[in-house]
Amino acid sequence: MADPMTQSSQISSSQGLNDGHPATSKDSKFSVHDLVHWRDPKKTGVVFGTSLLLLLSLAAFSVISVISYLLLALLCVTITFRIYKSVIQAVQKSSEGHPFKSLMEKDVSVPPETFRKHVDVCLTYINCALKQMSRLFLVEDLVDSLKLAVVMWLMTYVGAVFNGITILILVDILTFTVPPLYEKNKTQIDHYIEMARTQINATVAKLQEKLPGAAKRSKAE
Template sequence: MLGSGRRHQYNVCLFFPAVKDLIHWRDPKKSGVVFGLSMLMLLSLAAFSVISVMSYLLLALLIVTISFRIYKSVVQAVQKSNEGHPFKMLIEKDVSIPPETFRKHVDASLTYINRGLKQMSRLFLVEDLVDSLKLAVVMWLLTYVGAVFNGITLLILADILLFAVPPIYEKNKTQIDQYIDVARTQVNATVAKLQEKLPGAVKRSKAE
């Protein structure tokens, strides 16, 4: 399962190459801005409601654009220039999403959604008893995590790990892969021992 997780992460990075560049800090300035803004957003959500945070962000954006528009108008009036609207290039820029691009992303997202639905169906309908038991253990552990952390705290931790783990892994890939292989071997050995202790009927149904 660890190997499949790495393959899934690799596929996501291929689908969103810009995300891969951000979390690997290819451009430190851009990654720093995105990380800072995402942390500011999550910390704001931890202190205020979603409606308040979105309203303040949009209000701040409007204040900046309105102030810049008034400033440029005053400068043009004083200098008697005819530069026109300061955001003319942005206004004339086509921001619509092409249907082909939209369909491409929808189709790619649908592939992951269908794969996830099939996996959830397999787990909750107990097609493989061991895999369903693994999910039950994970859900049981998450009940303790949920008792300690709320959703926003987990998102903050996930945001930190998202921008911290990839560069660390990239620099120490060989050593980390060795530890992951050792851990996977131990997990597989433990699962194999548990399967040997399962009732014969269960093992036969699993083999079928």
């Protein structure tokens, strides 16, 4: 018969291992939600800085120039490292081989199943978008089509002030600044959003009552 103290220690150690395993797997999966909420400031800072630098570069130079400079910089780093390791191996007379051997042996090909899965997902979104565009532009619902017309009219003013890259820069900045601010002031922001939503819904309801076909639509509902 085993010692009770030994059994309890074994159970505790096994529970510790079991508890530690999910935590490790959880830490390894760093989601986009954690990224924009600055759960890991180092990772978020790198992603935010890199994306902002890339967008600023696209704003100052052409896409071809930015891509060419990025690839050239990457080649300079890899070639320099390759020459450096070759010199070190020649001086030390070692036979370590190619410094990027482990990376070259990795399979970088996309599996057909993964490719088809992503294509199917994209196709679903495309079909949904086409259906919505057909519904809006063929005026299936007059109110929804008028909403789209107002949004497009406002976007003409936005396009006159900003270009596409500037909007992407603003979106990138807002993506990494709004979530933490919202998390800190969630109660107040939700209160004002609910007030605005109530006002908008009341205004839309009044417009729907005055538009033709509103009575038919309300009966159908």
